[in-house]
Amino acid sequence: MIDDKARLIENLTGVRSSKLNYYVELKKRNREMAIQNRRLEIIHQLSRDINIDMSLEMIVQRVYENLPPVIPCDFLGLITLEGSELRLVATQPPLPCKGLVVPRNSVLWETIRKQQEQVYLCVAGDGKLLEELPVQELELKCLILDPLKVKQNIIGMLIIGTREKNVYSQNDLAFSRQLADQLAICVQNRRLYEEVVQAKREWEEAFRARVQMQAQLVQSAKLAAIGEMAAGVAHELNSPMTVIIGNAQMLQRELGPEHPSSQLLKDIVTCGLRCKKIIQNLLTFARQEPPVVTPTDLNEVVERVLSLVKYQINRNGIVICTDLARGLPMVAANGQQLDQVLINLLLNARDALDGVEREEKHIHIRTGVRRGEDGQQQVVVAVKDNGQGIPPENLDRLFDPFFTTKEASRGTGLGLSVSLGIARAHGGTIEVESRPGEGSTFTLVLPLEEDRS
Secondary structure, three states: HHHHHHHHHHHHHOOOHHHHHHHHHHHHHHHHEEEEEHHHHHHHHHHHHHHOOHHHHHHHHHHHHHOOOOOOOOOOEEEEEEEEHHHHHHHEOOOOOOOOOOOOOOOHHHHHOOOEEEEEOOOOOOOOOOOOOOHHHHOOOOOEEEEEEOOOOEEEEEEEEEEOOOOOOOOHHHHHHHHHHHHHHHHHHHHHOOOOOOOOHHHHHHHHHHHHHHHHHHHHHHHHHHHHHHHHHHHHHHHHHHHHHHHHHHHHHHHHOOOOHHHHHHHHHHHHHHHHHHHHHHHHHOOOOOOOOOEEHHHHHHHEEEEEHHHHHHOEEEEEEEEOOOOOOOOOEEEHHHHHHHHHHHHHHHHHHHOOOOOOOEEEEEEEEEOOOOOOOOEEEEEEEEEOOOOOHOOOOOOOOOOOOOOOOOOOOOHHHHHHHHHHHHHOOEEEEEOOOEEEEEEEEOHHHHOOO
């Protein structure tokens, strides 16, 4: 009876109800403090664990995994501002809409322009958002749209979505703001890292290209020195060869054609004249003088060049076949420069046959006349080999300066580039046809003199 009276007094005076409210409020505050502590842990973990070399997708995944206990989250999206475009770059869960460009009339652009976070309620039939984000697909009802700011500059947007209605509070917005600030730093650091990596990559490529160019220039200078030495040797050989030929011819006249040694003397004179012609061609090729354009017979160019390189090609087991058109019209050209082009094409054909396993290796040289696509008459000389051919990915780079697939000791990558320059200076070009494993054909095309303007 006394206990009932005491309980009745407590109820009437509110003492008991005050205790109940106190404990309820205390429990609620403890729960909010636990959530707030967890949120701070997430922000701290985000700043500690995320590295600049992590992709944006991985960053969003790390954040998404920790959000549900502290804020309603069924969707997390990251949008970046790239120039004048808003682009969806990462989502959790992963969705095919990644890479989507946000239209200008979107509520997302309105949030960017206002530079202020907001809670957006997804209303059925609202075309400002449903076409851009997976609102219907994930049955989202409410979104937090939070711009990413770095030094007052907008670089993107954080989107947090849930299937629940009207659940986001001011505390949730404050946490979203903190999370957006941290993500903005991560995104900006990621961009700076990519710029540094790209700059480093470009510097390394430029440095490698410079080193390669220097090495090739050294090799070119070495080859030029060898060429000058060869010209000097040719000069030195020219004089004694003249004496040999002259003395042999004098003996021929003294002994007469009936003498037993007459045939030997004839061979000496013939071989001496051949050597003298080769020396003269070598001197012509090595001579440094202003190019003079004169009427030139391409057949004579072919024969002159073969006298210089035929031996070194034949010694590699390669057969040279010629098909020179009769009555070939003259072209206005510098013969010395055309020698250089043809020598380069022949030596390239020889190198293309190096290491190729064939019963017969051959280089076929053909001259002729044709009409171009514009009806212009052209004189051509084609060098065809049955070598290893050229990979399709290299065809567009053949005439680039310093591009070569040969070993450093066998080429500088300048031959075809210089040859094409010579052809174009004559109003012509060099055409290429090639099939890997079957061989290649390089054709020097020159316009006839009468058709040139």
